Amino acid sequence: xxxxxxxxxxVKEVVKLQSKKYRDLTNTFVVETEHLVEEAEKAGIVKDLFxxxxxxxxxxxxxxxxxxxxxxxxxxxxxxxxxxxCEKNNSTEIIGxxxxxxxxxxxxxxxxxxxxxxxxFGVNTIILSPDTVDLYNPKVIRASEGMFCHINIITMDLExxxxxxxxxxxxxxxxxVVNGEDVRNINNKVSYALVLGNExxxxxxxxxxxxxxxxxxxxxxxxxxxxxxxACSILLYELGR
Numbered sequence: 001x002x003x004x005x006x007x008x009x010x011v012k013e014v015v016k017l018q019s020k021k022y023r024d025l026t027n028t029f030v031v032e033t034e035h036l037v038e039e040a041e042k043a044g045i046v047k048d049l050f051x052x053x054x055x056x057x058x059x060x061x062x063x064x065x066x067x068x069x070x071x072x073x074x075x076x077x078x079x080x081x082x083x084x085x086c087e088k089n090n091s092t093e094i095i096g097x098x099x100x101x102x103x104x105x106x107x108x109x110x111x112x113x114x115x116x117x118x119x120x121f122g123v124n125t126i127i128l129s130p131d132t133v134d135l136y137n138p139k140v141i142r143a144s145e146g147m148f149c150h151i152n153i154i155t156m157d158l159e160x161x162x163x164x165x166x167x168x169x170x171x172x173x174x175x176x177v178v179n180g181e182d183v184r185n186i187n188n189k190v191s192y193a194l195v196l197g198n199e200x201x202x203x204x205x206x207x208x209x210x211x212x213x214x215x216x217x218x219x220x221x222x223x224x225x226x227x228x229x230x231a232c233s234i235l236l237y238e239l240g241r
Contacts (some may be wrong), residue, residue, distance in 0.1 A: 072073025096124020112143020
């Protein structure tokens, strides 16, 4: 059976998932493109699969649609031939001893980049503050290149998270040029927690005060600051050396 109507209930469900409110209500989200769907398949989170009618796959939970229907469901300017509804990760546990805390990151592209770098450099858990951009925003999903499927990501009040981390005797590093230490000089890299802040305002003062030490990245004084995604990659690389 091929879905041809833009008013089909399944089609309407996918369109609604472009809204965070509906994603939260249903505990599901959408991924698009063959690569991202493959990553979601590996993680075992695909609930329903939608393919353009001339594609073929042998599985029960598959819906075939016309290109017009796929365009209606897609959040992309140039829709791919595959889309999936996936189940959210409901983890609430801080796993491992390499932890990244994100304080009000707002740009979806930055969050996606940070997730990719975290997987690349061995972070075990990413903790998002409640005011950070939605993990399941389509732009975050695409920018992460599917790596959101392969790391433990939770949302938690950062003060509560820091209390838990301190009870495990893990050093918590803030990020601040003032009174910070050159990240290249850090020797204790077996375990760490790193806090990164908002693109414009950095880490909130009350969170900064809970950190054990501040780090900074030495750079040419003509450059005032780095994009938070770039800074994250450099810091995680140095902490992993």
